[in-house]
Amino acid sequence: MSEQNGPAGSxxxxxxxxxxSGAGRSTAAKCMEDLGWFVVDNLPPELISTMVExxxxxxxxxxxxxVVMDVRSRAFTDDLSSVxxxxxxxxYKPRVLFLEATDAVLVSRFEQVKRxxxxxxxxxxxxxxxAERALLTPLREEADLILDTSALSVHQLRAKIEDAFGTETSTQTKVTVLSFGYKYGLPMDADLVxxxxFLPNPFWIPELRDQTGLDGEVSNYVLGQEGATDFLDRYHELLRLVGAGYRREGKRYLTLAIGCTGGKHRSVALSxxxxxxxxxEDGMTVKVVHRDLGRE
Incomplete structure (x- = not known):
């Protein structure tokens, strides 16, 4: 990614x-939103400078x-070039991304959506x-990055935009490890549960009952049980494969739910x-949320 391109201090x-049209502007806009950009679609050219200021x-x-622009804006090329x-x-040194595709591919895409x-x-x-290709030729010649999407899948296009406009942080997969209690219901936003x-419940140990999985005694008890370490090893290895696949598919948010009976001991310690x-792990940021830890 290039250096920040605003005036000094801005x-x-x-x-x-x-x-x-049909070359992937909507996909590009959604991708840039995911990367943390404030995206404005089809703003009149004369308002762009005001918006930036x-x-x-x-x-x-x-x-x-x-700013996502297309030929629906009248006086498109002259006004946009001036802006x-x-x-x-x-x-501000704006960077211009220009998306294009072959005539055959564009015809096929328009026929598929019947527009x-x-x-x-x-x-x-x-x-x-x-007509559109001819109209946009001057803008194409000024573009900093030209992407031909003819042979690109949606995920490949996202990857190229992330390389050009993302940062190390914005392209990471954001993982939430969520502990919960089954007696309070399954988390609705979980990707994997x-x-x-299968592990012994510390609830039945009198000296551990009032503690939680955040306490060392409970954590040591849970992680010391037969199968606990094997579970963590194998599930972690599985998640490496899943996480890599999610990144290839452009998925940037992953919620892993780990549940026990009440969401207080085993699920908390293992989460x-x-x-x-x-x-x-490279390419991800991780946070922990204990949904039911404060419940009785």
Whole structure:
């Protein structure tokens, strides 16, 4: 990723996303939102500079603005070119991402969704694509990054945008390890659920009953049981495969639920132990949430 491209002290980055209709602008916009960019879709060109200035005055609340533009904006090329030059003169140095694809691929994509091209008018679909391609030629020539999406899957396109506009933190998979008690119900937002009620319950040990899995005595008791370490080893290894696959598919959020009877002892201790192991993994950040720890 390039250096921050705002005026000195503003901390503001600006990107303009444009290109041919059907080439993947919507996917690019969603990806940039996931990367932490404030995305504005099809803002009139004359308002872009105002939007950027307002973002720069937001005292750090907005540090990255991406404007997605297409030919639905009238006077598109002239106005947008002027806006880019104006932002450049103000020191924002906007980066322009241009998406394109072959005529054959664009025709196929429009036919799949059964939509007409915005510049087709009374003509054929290919006529609209040709007219748009000619109109956008000057903008394409000014682009900092041109992506031909003809042979790219959605996930491959996301990966290229992440490489260009993401940071090490924004492209990491954010993992939540969630302990819970089955008697309070399954977590609705869990991606994977693991039942650890196969281990002895510290609840039946009088001196451990009033403690939790955060206490050393309970944690040592749970992790010292037969099968506990094997479970952590094998589940951790499985999660390495799952996490790598999720990253390839562009999934950036993963919730792992670990449940015991009441969500106080076994699930808490194992969630903490699993999170400690996963925190050493590259490409992810890990936090622990104990949903039912305070319940009776």
């Amino acid at each position: 901390g503001m980055e600006v990107a303009v996303v444009s290109g041919l 307002l973002g720069a005055q937001a005292r750090g609340a907005i540090t990255k603005v991406a 880019i030059k104006d932002l450049d003169a103000r020191g 007409s091209h915005p510049m087709q008018g009374d003509g054929r679909l290919i006529d609209g694509i040709g 693991m039942d650890v009620r 903490e132990a699993l999170a400690a192991r996963m925190s050493d």
